[in-house]
Amino acid sequence: MIPERYANYEKVVTMAAVNFSSVPGDSAANLVKIESNMREAAAQGVDIIAFPEEALVGCGGCDVCATEAAHCDYHHALAETVPGPSTERVAELARELDLYVAFGLIERDPDDPEVLYNAAAFVGPDGIQGSYRKLHLGSLPWVTEGVTFQPGNRIPVFETRFGPVGVIICYDFWFNPELTRLMALKGARIILNCCATFAGPAKRDYMVHTTTVRAQENHCYVASANQVGGPDGSGSYGAERVEEGRTGDFLGHSTIAGPAFPRFNHVYAEAGGQEELVTATLSFEKLHRWQSIFPWRDWRAGHQAGTSQLIADEFQKLVQGP
Numbered sequence: 502m503i504p505e506r507y508a509n510y511e512k513v514v515t516m517a518a519v520n521f522s523s524v525p526g527d528s529a530a531n532l533v534k535i536e537s538n539m540r541e542a543a544a545q546g547v548d549i550i551a552f553p554e555e556a557l558v559g560c561g562g563c564d565v566c567a568t569e570a571a572h573c574d575y576h577h578a579l580a581e582t583v584p585g586p587s588t589e590r591v592a593e594l595a596r597e598l599d600l601y602v603a604f605g606l607i608e609r610d611p612d613d614p615e616v617l618y619n620a621a622a623f624v625g626p627d628g629i630q631g632s633y634r635k636l637h638l639g640s641l642p643w644v645t646e647g648v649t650f651q652p653g654n655r656i657p658v659f660e661t662r663f664g665p666v667g668v669i670i671c672y673d674f675w676f677n678p679e680l681t682r683l684m685a686l687k688g689a690r691i692i693l694n695c696c697a698t699f700a701g702p703a704k705r706d707y708m709v710h711t712t713t714v715r716a717q718e719n720h721c722y723v724a725s726a727n728q729v730g731g732p733d734g735s736g737s738y739g740a741e742r743v744e745e746g747r748t749g750d751f752l753g754h755s756t757i758a759g760p761a762f763p764r765f766n767h768v769y770a771e772a773g774g775q776e777e778l779v780t781a782t783l784s785f786e787k788l789h790r791w792q793s794i795f796p797w798r799d800w801r802a803g804h805q806a807g808t809s810q811l812i813a814d815e816f817q818k819l820v821q822g823p
Contacts, residue, residue, distance in 0.1 A: 518726040518755035525559035543598035551693040551726035552604035562645030580609040635670040671696035685719035713758040717766035722759035729753030762790035
């Protein structure tokens, strides 16, 4: 049974996650690839499509950022505001194709052009809804994003005809489960993880299983859309290379997962190690079959409200460290 708060939303959604190999530093070329995937998704009846982290520009550091310079011409040249030229073009396509789209880009702060964010824009048939800005930024020597970007300061959810949707980026999803939980508590039944996850030992299992666990523990559908490929195999990491930076050998294996009553979790679609678009058609009526057994959102605001307050208090105590 669909809970009353979700009664007016559509009951079935088709989601897509894209294994995407960005052309480094070429927004125009990547925008063409994004459009091509959007058109293919629309031809397959997709409603919501997720692209990876920094899909518009390509992931990776640069020599200037590696020196911890205060300004980097390369990344500033690729940055755009949201709204901006690329999000406006995607919005035109989203309106034409009746799609909701999340895609990674470098966002320039509209009030301070020197501030850049590792962001994911969310665009729908009704226009540009905004962006999620990555909160946890990686550091040297592995990546330079902690030098290039400032962290975000919001955890938004975006309204769609399928209900609230959360958009999140890579490390915020893999290692910080409280962020997905907060989005779910805000009502999101769909989470789109735009990521750039490196290849490496057991990384495929980690990516697929963690996507599945995030979906299971929050009773929602999750799509992790990952970058794929790279210049060579040297970006793979192992114990002997732990102190080195990453060069960009990305895993792929974009995944769509969620509950499948009476299962707590199920992998609905998984890509391989090449560029690919995978899809899954998902039922909210099936998702909410758990509602009569495990209505965890209602519990959190009801008889577990005291526990919720305790958790919030403990987090507050730990803001400055244990």
